[in-house]
Amino acid sequence: xxxxxxxxxxxxxxxxxxxxxxxxxxxxxxxxxxxxxxxxxxxxxxxxxxxxxxxxxxxxxxxxxxxxxxxxxxxxxxxxxxxxxxxxxxxxxxxxxxxxxxxxxxxxxxxxxxxxxxxxxxxxxxxxxxxxxxxxxxxxxxxxxxxxxxxxxxxxxxxxxxxxxxxxxxxxxxxxxxxxxxxxxxxxxxxxxxxxxxxxxxxxxxxxxxxxxxxxxxxxxxxxxxxxxxxxxxxxxxxxxxxxxxxxxxxxxxxxxxxxxxxxxxxxxxxxxxxxxxxxxxxxxxxxxx
Amino acid sequence: xxxxxxxxxxxxxxxxxxxxxxxxxxxxxxxxxxxxxxxxxxxxxxxxxxxxxxxxxxxxxxxxxxxxxxxxxxxxxxxxxxxxxxxxxxxxxxxxxxxxxxxxxxxxxxxxxxxxxxxxxxxxxxxxxxxxxxxxxxxxxxxxxxxxxxxxxxxxxxxxxxxxxxxxxxxxxxxxxxxxxxxxxxxxxxxxxxxxxxxxxxxxxxxxxxxxxxxxxxxxxxxxxxxxxxxxxxxxxxxxxxxxxxxxxxxxxxxxxxxxxxxxxxxxxxxxxxxxxxxxxxxxxxxxxxxxxxxxxxxxxxxxxxxxxxxxxxxxxxxxxxxxxxxxxxxxxxxxxxxxxxxxxxxxxxxxxxxxxxxxxxxxxxxxxxxxxxxxxxxxxxxxxxxxxxxxxxxxxxxxxxxxxxxxxxxxxxxxxxxxxxxxxxxxxxxxxxxxxxxxxxxxxxxxxxxxxxxxxxxxxxxxxxxxxxxxxxxxxxxxxxxxxxxxxxxx
Numbered sequence: 001x002x003x004x005x006x007x008x009x010x011x012x013x014x015x016x017x018x019x020x021x022x023x024x025x026x027x028x029x030x031x032x033x034x035x036x037x038x039x040x041x042x043x044x045x046x047x048x049x050x051x052x053x054x055x056x057x058x059x060x061x062x063x064x065x066x067x068x069x070x071x072x073x074x075x076x077x078x079x080x081x082x083x084x085x086x087x088x089x090x091x092x093x094x095x096x097x098x099x100x101x102x103x104x105x106x107x108x109x110x111x112x113x114x115x116x117x118x119x120x121x122x123x124x125x126x127x128x129x130x131x132x133x134x135x136x137x138x139x140x141x142x143x144x145x146x147x148x149x150x151x152x153x154x155x156x157x158x159x160x161x162x163x164x165x166x167x168x169x170x171x172x173x174x175x176x177x178x179x180x181x182x183x184x185x186x187x188x189x190x191x192x193x194x195x196x197x198x199x200x201x202x203x204x205x206x207x208x209x210x211x212x213x214x215x216x217x218x219x220x221x222x223x224x225x226x227x228x229x230x231x232x233x234x235x236x237x238x239x240x241x242x243x244x245x246x247x248x249x250x251x252x253x254x255x256x257x258x259x260x261x262x263x264x265x266x267x268x269x270x271x272x273x274x275x276x277x278x279x280x281x282x283x284x285x286x287x288x289x290x
Numbered sequence: 291x292x293x294x295x296x297x298x299x300x301x302x303x304x305x306x307x308x309x310x311x312x313x314x315x316x317x318x319x320x321x322x323x324x325x326x327x328x329x330x331x332x333x334x335x336x337x338x339x340x341x342x343x344x345x346x347x348x349x350x351x352x353x354x355x356x357x358x359x360x361x362x363x364x365x366x367x368x369x370x371x372x373x374x375x376x377x378x379x380x381x382x383x384x385x386x387x388x389x390x391x392x393x394x395x396x397x398x399x400x401x402x403x404x405x406x407x408x409x410x411x412x413x414x415x416x417x418x419x420x421x422x423x424x425x426x427x428x429x430x431x432x433x434x435x436x437x438x439x440x441x442x443x444x445x446x447x448x449x450x451x452x453x454x455x456x457x458x459x460x461x462x463x464x465x466x467x468x469x470x471x472x473x474x475x476x477x478x479x480x481x482x483x484x485x486x487x488x489x490x491x492x493x494x495x496x497x498x499x500x501x502x503x504x505x506x507x508x509x510x511x512x513x514x515x516x517x518x519x520x521x522x523x524x525x526x527x528x529x530x531x532x533x534x535x536x537x538x539x540x541x542x543x544x545x546x547x548x549x550x551x552x553x554x555x556x557x558x559x560x561x562x563x564x565x566x567x568x569x570x571x572x573x574x575x576x577x578x579x580x581x582x583x584x585x586x587x588x589x590x591x592x593x594x595x596x597x598x599x600x601x602x603x604x605x606x607x608x609x610x611x612x613x614x615x616x617x618x619x620x621x622x623x624x625x626x627x628x629x630x631x632x633x634x635x636x637x638x639x640x641x642x643x644x645x646x647x648x649x650x651x652x653x654x655x656x657x658x659x660x661x662x663x664x665x666x667x668x669x670x671x672x673x674x675x676x677x678x679x680x681x682x683x684x685x686x687x688x689x690x691x692x693x694x695x696x697x698x699x700x701x702x703x704x705x706x707x708x709x710x711x712x713x714x715x716x717x718x719x720x721x722x723x724x725x726x727x728x729x730x731x732x733x734x735x736x737x738x739x740x741x742x743x744x745x746x747x748x749x750x751x752x753x754x755x756x757x758x759x760x761x762x763x764x765x766x767x768x769x770x771x772x773x774x775x776x777x778x779x780x781x782x
Contacts, residue, residue: 132670
């Protein structure tokens with residue numbers, strides 16, 4: 001409480017009556033226009049309270065006399081955007097890849113749509129920019145198992161691999177170890193052969209001829225004598241520096257013993273054909289496209 | 291309340307304090323019209339400044355077909371700034387920083403030499419207030435008449451004059467707001483659109499906004515802006531010292547001030563006859579005889595007012611004059627002191643000013659019209675390929691700041707055997723890429739660089755992107771890096 005309001009002798013002004021260790025404070029008035037501006041701000045704030053959503057009542061809230069809602073605005077904007085893009089997306093759905101690539105404006109729409117679709121749906125497994133992860137092919141590297149042309153990619157994205165889609169790409173690496181077709185020692189031998197011959201690692205003084213024989217009998221039918229793979233069967237190329245499950249010797253042993261059978265979803269069930277075409281163009285341009 | 295000396299102010303505060311008001315009443319200032327050399331100088335500067343401001347957008351400048359023909363244009367929607375022959379891009383915004391630094395240091399230099407010349411003569415607040423006050427006295431009459439009118443009850447004449455005054459103010463304010471818009475859009479076009487109702491909502495909104503601010507600041511707020519809103523008076527004291535020229539009342543000559551008629555043999559008072567002419571002339575309502583004050587904008591109108599009185603009382607003119615504190619102190623003790631313009635602070639300000647000026651000129655003259663920027667992909671950092679080579683992705687932006695279409699050759703230095711492709715283009719890798727570039731635009735390409743380096747020091751090595759204009763041969767280099775696994779070389 002102000003206790004001792006005094007008159008300041010220099011300015012002729014009252015003090016506030018507060019005192020801190022002998023320091024007193026002048027009660028200098030603010031300019032009038034400042035005060036009125038402040039009142040105007042208060043009036044404005046009350047206006048905002050009435051006009052815009054303000055008071056929560058537990059489950060609901062006071063909507064304000066204008067019924068302003070950012071959610072409604074977003075919905076309206078999204079609707080507008082879809083309508084605005086409809087022309088381009090319809091064109092992308094109707095035209096061939098060559099025709100789309102010939103039209104720079106349409107290609108830009110497709111690449112943008114593809115980039116966003118990829119980030120939302122593909123990136124969690126295939127990595128940003130299609131860099132790949134163990135078990136998820138590096139799309140940017142172009143180590144395609146099923147082919148890397150635009151049509152191949154469109155087919156894979158639409159129907160998936162080992163998915164529920166009847167047209168899905170199907171392949172099954174036999175379970176050589178788990179089914180007892182090959183003994184562990186034989187698996188080690190064939191792994192040594194693949195490791196040395198196709199993966200390009202030096203095997204100092206190791207005889208891999210036993211492994212070569214096993215490979216010719218069991219693997220070459222699909223993977224080819226030279227380890228080049230077979231895209232029709234979905235048999236990966238072995239003579240490469242990029243491998244689906246990694247470069248280690250153990251990964252070869254594991255994959256021969258009890259192969260992992262990765263699944264790519266059939267995106268045709270979730271994305272419309274135009275969006276799939278867009279994402280196909282984007283994936284093709286990541287660097288691996290053929 | 292007519293004259294506002296420190297005493298009056300104190301008295302008013304006292305009165306208000308007794309009533310325990312929350313606020314201080316504004317003391318209305320009724321400046322009296324003066325005539326003289328300062329006033330004439332102020333008119334000349336006002337006319338020059340306002341003519342420049344109102345007419346500059348109408349200057350035409352031929353830049354060829356399809357390009358703006360306005361000499362000074364800040365084209366925000368197309369992100370270009372045109373100033374006669376000069377065309378600046380948003381990337382050149384740092385030039386503006388240089389210009390602002392130059393302006394600020396120039397202001398410091400002038401202030402340290404001659405006080406607040408900016409405030410008194412060229413500040414838009416002063417210029418428009420001056421113009422508005424001139425209209426006020428033209429419509430309503432000079433100080434005394436205006437004070438009597440405001441004190442008297444309303445009558446038809448008062449209402450008519452007030453309406454006329456505010457109407458003229460609003461027309462000037464509207465013209466001011468409209469001229470401001472013309473710096474951002476083509477002047478003749480926007481004028482036509484404005485009157486046919488076809489201008490954009492932004493044009494109307496900003497025109498009325500600046501009309502309103504001009505009217506309020508020039509007509510109503512006036513000295514309140516300088517005293518309460520503007521930060522400059524608060525820190526300009528840091529530039530002043532006792533060698534700075536400011537509007538000064540020569541107290542040693544004027545004091546003791548004595549009212550009444552001068553006689554040759556009369557009592558030996560000072561030259562100041564305490565007529566109050568300097569106070570009534572002041573647009574901020576202060577008494578210059580109290581010394582340098584925060585409120586003083588250094589306009590010097592009190593000099594004209596006092597000179598007039600000195601002439602009439604047959605005394606020496608320039609009782610109020612431009613002078614320095616040091617010279618005044620010397621004069622008081624009868625010594626003449628030389629003007630000291632070269633002082634440590636003016637040398638520092640001048641040096642900084644010259645450095646900023648030459649730097650800015652150099653930057654402007656050597657400004658490149660070809661811009662290259664290279665952004666390395668963040669993810670994936672690199673892509674190992676099936677044959678053991680490595681690929682890095684880059685986003686290349688080519689800014690062609692000329693008005694002609696150009697073709698460029700892009701290659702990579704420092705990475706033997708590097709092959710380039712444009713991601714969406716021809717997939718066949720080539721050592722030198724040919725890229726087209728539209729005029730006056732930034733073109734973006736995603737370029738993939740494939741290479742098989744012998745070894746990568748710490749998983750990365752510096753590379754240079756070289757962009758060569760295939761016609762002129764002019765080239766630009768951008769330093770970047772090429773990355774791969776850390777043990778890349780050792781592994782094979």
